[in-house]
Amino acid sequence: MNKFIQNLFLILFPFYPLWAWVCYSITKKNIDFVINILLISFALYFLINSNKKLPKYLLFFIIFTIYHLCSIYINNLAPPQNTNWLYFIFSDTNLFACTLLIIVENTYFNNRFITTMNRNIFIIVLISLIVSLIQIKNPLFFFNEDMDEGLVFFEEGRIPSIYSWGKQNSGGITFPILIAVLLSIYYTKKLSLFLIVFSGIIVSFLTRGRYVMISTLVALSQLFLINVKLLSKKVQWILFLTSSIIFTGFVAEKAGYNINEVIDNRILEKESGMASAKTRILSYEVFLKKFPENPWLGVGPETRDDVIKLLGGETPGIHIGYLSYLYYYGIIGSLFLFLTLYYLLKEAWLVGREYNFWGSFFGLASFCLANFTLVYFNLSEMGIIIAVIYLRHFSENPSVKYPDGL
Secondary structure: OHHHHHHHHHHHOOOHHHHHHHHHHHHOOOHHHHHHHHHHHHHHHHHHHOOOOOOHHHHHHHHHHHHHHHHHHHOOOOOOOOOOHHHHHHOOHHHHHHHHHHHHOOOOOOHHHHHHHHHHHHHHHHHHHHHHHHHHHOOOOOOOOOOOOHHHHHHOOOOOOOHHHOOOOHHHHHHHHHHHHHHHHHOOOHHHHHHHHHHHHHHHHHOOOHHHHHHHHHHHOHHHHOOOOOHHHHHHHHHHHHHHHHHHHHHHHHOOOOHHHHHHHHHOOOOOOOHHHHHHHHHHHHHHHHHHHOOOOOOOOOOOHHHHHHOOOOOOOOOOHHHHHHHHHHHHHHHHHHHHHHHHHHHHHHHHHHHOOOHHHHHHHHHHHHOOOOOOOOOOOHHHHHHHHHHHHHHOOOOOOOOOOO
16 A cells, blocks of 8 residues: 555645646546545545554644534534535545645655655756746746636736646745755755756746745745855855846846836835735734634634624735634634644754755745735645655654755
């Protein structure tokens, strides 16, 4: 079974966005639902028959998922009219994350698997770069027009690369994690390193998403925060990043992409008068007003009309992930999720310190940081699963050498 799961994961990850396109084109169904139906029996088998103790982060996440599903039922947050309960439950991102993480934690990933995964991640990052560059001239190329807020993405000139076939925020969560992992693997290989850094800067900038750019910078920061003891080496990395950014700007301008417009209107928000920052401040004020009404158990994972009204009807909910989850699940429910993140980051830190592999830590850190500016605690994201696969590999191979590159 272990060999079968390894091969399955190599097929699915990191090519998940491409499979999502294939799945949607054939079945018109979300790929998460299809994969969850196929794999949940494996997860249940491991839960029942495995003698292996669940890691703390996964134990707390399973408890959170149960709490989440109970909260939906108790607060009568039934599925939409055109959706049946079976599809609604098996499409749930938390349940899907549990399925994947249980399987990962009961699978042995050997060196051969990791070497192949390294190569596959490198390939998908290059594919992301190529698709992003094509979308500058042809925005509808490989673009999922049925995605949530797809029209907004198109009108604002955002370039989602291959990730519109995943979930709405997949590019901003998964892509920086892929970059973080690759940097931990190829940091001694100059050509590969240049392509990784160049891809990271180009793809993240073209999304026009501030949190995507910041998350990618967090991933890139390991170049001069980790593995570098000499000041001269740190200066070299800073110069390398600076020159990569300048080169990126040159390429984008030649391709007809208006960099100044992105900087002025998306990053500095000159045209909107800092609307995004004001939305976060308003979210904080509304949270302080409404959270005390249901502080312990929350109101369930849906923003109520009174909160939307206080937000001016311009946003669908409290736009700060941690505050939004406290509003949804209360102190008790949110505590299980926050403990999940704490133990996951702790494990990633220990692996980084012990094996000098910091990709998972910086990737997961970018995910946690992103949720200060959006609401997206989705542990079923491809990037999160890949980060955990590497943690699993190192924890089960105490004598492992540094992962091989290409």
